[in-house]
Amino acid sequence: MSEYEHTCMIRGDGGRTIRAILDRICNKWTLLVVATLDQGSLRFTDLHQQVSGISQRMLTLTLRNLERDGLVSRTVHAEVPPRVEYALTPTGKSLIPPALALAGWAIEHIPHIEASREAYETRN
Amino acid sequence: MSEYEHTCMIRGDGGRTIRAILDRICNKWTLLVVATLDQGSLRFTDLHQQVSGISQRMLTLTLRNLERDGLVSRTVHAEVPPRVEYALTPTGKSLIPPALALAGWAIEHIPHIEASREAYETRN
DNA sequence: CTGTATCCGCGTGGATACTG
DNA sequence: CAGTATCCACGCGGATACAG
Numbered sequence: 001m002s003e004y005e006h007t008c009m010i011r012g013d014g015g016r017t018i019r020a021i022l023d024r025i026c027n028k029w030t031l032l033v034v035a036t037l038d039q040g041s042l043r044f045t046d047l048h049q050q051v052s053g054i055s056q057r058m059l060t061l062t063l064r065n066l067e068r069d070g071l072v073s074r075t076v077h078a079e080v081p082p083r084v085e086y087a088l089t090p091t092g093k094s095l096i097p098p099a100l101a102l103a104g105w106a107i108e109h110i111p112h113i114e115a116s117r118e119a120y121e122t123r124n
Numbered sequence: 125m126s127e128y129e130h131t132c133m134i135r136g137d138g139g140r141t142i143r144a145i146l147d148r149i150c151n152k153w154t155l156l157v158v159a160t161l162d163q164g165s166l167r168f169t170d171l172h173q174q175v176s177g178i179s180q181r182m183l184t185l186t187l188r189n190l191e192r193d194g195l196v197s198r199t200v201h202a203e204v205p206p207r208v209e210y211a212l213t214p215t216g217k218s219l220i221p222p223a224l225a226l227a228g229w230a231i232e233h234i235p236h237i238e239a240s241r242e243a244y245e246t247r248n
Numbered sequence: 249c250t251g252t253a254t255c256c257g258c259g260t261g262g263a264t265a266c267t268g
Numbered sequence: 269c270a271g272t273a274t275c276c277a278c279g280c281g282g283a284t285a286c287a288g
Contacts, residue, residue, distance in 0.1 A: 031146065100133055179283080207249075
């Protein structure tokens with residue numbers, strides 16, 4: 001039942017590797033932007049509308065970090081008004097499956113977690 | 125190749141579900157503690173030694189949150205000196221596979237990401 | 249051994265206004 | 269259209285000391 005033989009992937013190197021990836025995707029918007037871009041290339045304004053609640057500033061910062069890490073490509077078209085298209089790179093696309101695994105876990109277990117949380121609160 | 129039909133799991137409800145789970149596991153220590161507990165029940169001091177770098181305060185806070193969410197059980201043995209055993213609940217264990225998926229992705233792609241990052245820096 | 253209590257620096261992210 | 273610039277509030281997490 002236990003898979004402790006494999007958790008060295010997480011605990012290895014004192015957790016630096018897993019922490020590095022968590023630092024990248026665990027901010028408030030990254031995963032949502034990546035998931036939104038999975039439908040294909042989008043321009044800044046489209047992203048701003050589809051990722052509900054994100055500010056211009058946060059969208060810019062998130063996209064810059066993703067571009068810097070090679071998960072998203074940014075192509076500027078020499079037009080007036082300017083047009084900028086964002087798209088997932090192969091590396092970016094490869095993040096989708098593990099992200100879906102996590103989302104699946106969340107959808108399946110969050111009700112139970114919420115219940116446990118409420119029970120814990122009222123108990124104290 | 126694209127899996128955009130499925131990313132609604134992530135984008136659904138404006139990202140609240142995925143954000144809820146990320147808020148839980150994306151802090152600095154949670155995933156490491158969970159992975160460490162996958163080898164079986166451990167007491168406070170053992171965890172403190174095995175999760176290298178964590179402070180008493182952070183270990184306590186992390187364990188309290190995990191207990192509250194029903195991912196970890198806490199059993200106090202009436203002895204002197206006190207003995208407290210922490211263990212994963214079934215829900216807690218179920219987090220391991222998706223976490224491993226993420227760790228696998230990290231191990232596979234982090235070298236490329238680091239390279240992209242350095243290239244981005246020197247380019248600017 | 250298993251925690252609590254207190255203080256504090258730092259970074260994230262929100263609001264708002266401005267620009268090429 | 270696609271950003272930048274500035275200011276600021278908040279909370280995470282580290283260090284340290286104390287306690288049942």
